[in-house]
Amino acid sequence: MNQRNTFQRTLTLDAVHALANHPTADDVYNFVHTKYPQISRTTVYRNLNKLCDSGDLLRVKIFGAADRFDHNLQSHYHFRCDECGSVSDLDLPYIENINQMCAGIGGRIVNAHQILFDGICTECQKK
Amino acid sequence: MNQRNTFQRTLTLDAVHALANHPTADDVYNFVHTKYPQISRTTVYRNLNKLCDSGDLLRVKIFGAADRFDHNLQSHYHFRCDECGSVSDLDLPYIENINQMCAGIGGRIVNAHQILFDGICTECQKK
DNA sequence: TCCTTAATGATATAATATACCATTAACAGC
């Protein structure tokens, strides 16, 4: 018996899909908590980790801020607004060969790379 | 009177140069603390921030870990070892036009980008 | 030397996340 389907885990995964735009663990907790008030914050964090391990979610690590969880499982880059903190997906070509370039200059084993842009989003420019 | 030269600030800057390899604020505090035990952790954090503001240091934000401070002021990318957590500079060409590419696909104002690679460093491969 | 105020140091607090552990419940086997 390896993994059990609890409704807490289902609620957690559904919340990330419902929230859609890169929710933090806290966002997910708040969303789930309205539907099932007795859920523990620990359970939400734990299930988010499990769901990332199993490949059902992608963890988007953000410099100096809470991790985000993404239901878009394809490799892609992100933009964070310095003003409002919102995170959005970027439709930029994924640089496939850059990991090899990195590995080539020093004998490192390179597993992955992430690119995070920052600046001002279109919403905040209107203000 | 805009900025004052305290020996605490000098100690902080010197420590980053002495430690050289991307120390965290805590690393810097420990180093300075041996030389001047009565220094406050707050003062080290505050001075590191000031030194970044004034352009004397570069802050290297690390996904899900403490910020690092770099005395190398040129734009460059970083590699972090998943095993030991060490951070190293990469001698890769800086992608100058990628900020414009990002700005071009959605009306965002793009200030900067960072690329962080991860994998296994040469030291940890030996083990 | 004096005065203004930047900077310090100590403590409190915020934010994010995991550790621990007694209790609960999922689900495989009968």
Next chain:
DNA sequence: GCTGTTAATGGTATATTATATCATTAAGGA
């Protein structure tokens, strides 16, 4: 359907990183 194993939960405690607050100290211009 019942039982037993153990994964998962929920609550609390704790770790880590970093900033806020504020009374006190001291840098450096006048």
